[in-house]
Amino acid sequence: MKIIDIIKESKEIEFYCLVKNLSEGTAANGSKFLSLTLEDQTGQIQAKKWDANEETIERGEVYLIKGAVQEYKDKFQVILKEYRLADENQVDVNSFFKSAPMDKAEIQEEIKKYLYMIENEAINSITKTILNKYVSDYLTYPAATQNHHSYLSGLGYHTVTMLRMADKFIELYPYLDKDYLYAGIILHDFAKVIELSEDKSPEYTIEGKLIGHLVLGNNIIKEVSTELGYQDNEETLLLQHMVISHHGRKEWGSPQRPMTAEAEAVHYIDNIDSKFESIREAFESTKPKEWTKRIPVLEGRSIYRHK
Secondary structure (H helix, E strand, O other): OHHHHOOOOOOEEEEEEEEEEEEEEOOOOEEEEEEEEEEOEEEEEEEEEOOOOOOOOOOEEEEEEEEEEEEOOOEEEHHHHHEEEOOOOOHHHHHHHOOOOOOOOHHHHHHHHHHHHHOHHHHHHHHHHHHHHHHHHHOOOOOOOOOOOOOOHHHHHHHHHHHHHHHHHHHHOOOOHHHHHHHHHHHOOOOHHHHHHOOOOEEEOOHHHOOHHHHHHHHHHHHHHHOOOOOOHHHHHHHHHHHOOOOOOOOOOHOOOOOOHHEEEEEEHHHHHHHHHHHHHHHHOOOOOEOOOOOOHOOOEEEEEEE
16 A cells, blocks of 8 residues: 555555655653655655554654554544564565655766866866766755755756756846856755764754854865865855855845855745645656645645646
């Protein structure tokens, strides 16, 4: 059975799934319960394990789940009865971890192509040095823990689609400097490899929670620029600005709003790509003539899939 098939209340079920998220709570009777997000290749479903004082379910592991389905607040959820770690001889555990719709080797080659098109020596050196330093994690990490590009190689794939979009912006608005635009896109989220704990089932690190990837990225650009002798160059300052401003508004986490044309472009390209990738992901579990689930990056709106 797959998650997409779990639709009937009180039906006894048995299926393999990844424990995507896990949190503990205390019931009215004082016993511990677990709230879980379960995921397979077809989607996600919420679950509960009551009387969980002795339970040892691990986030990021694949389990064989047995339980029942019930409806709660107009949504289906699984009530866990039994579970055990998946036997890798019986099921392909790696298949439960979603990956980008593009091979990571292809992602790397595509990003390299744009890196080679950066002609400014300082911008190229800074960007290439940082990319080479973090390339392994850059190519495998998700771009987020949820909402958009939250799958293996999501960070690199997000970068590629943004770079492709940048080409259209440059074609329409030729006053944009391609060197800054390509570099700003490559660097805008790279510090997520520090903000997040791992690639398969990431959580936010202490640095991620206390500082965040914008400021972490800004600091690393400064450090690398100093190592390369570009600390006093305007290129360093403008690269830092694009990274710290790419969320667009202070209330969205940016220390500063975009103040160059390229910084404004990076912000909008990032925003567009995150929203339309979220729609693409939602369409995967939505049939034609139906509505998607609520999409967080669209302020909780649902989208009608008309075809």
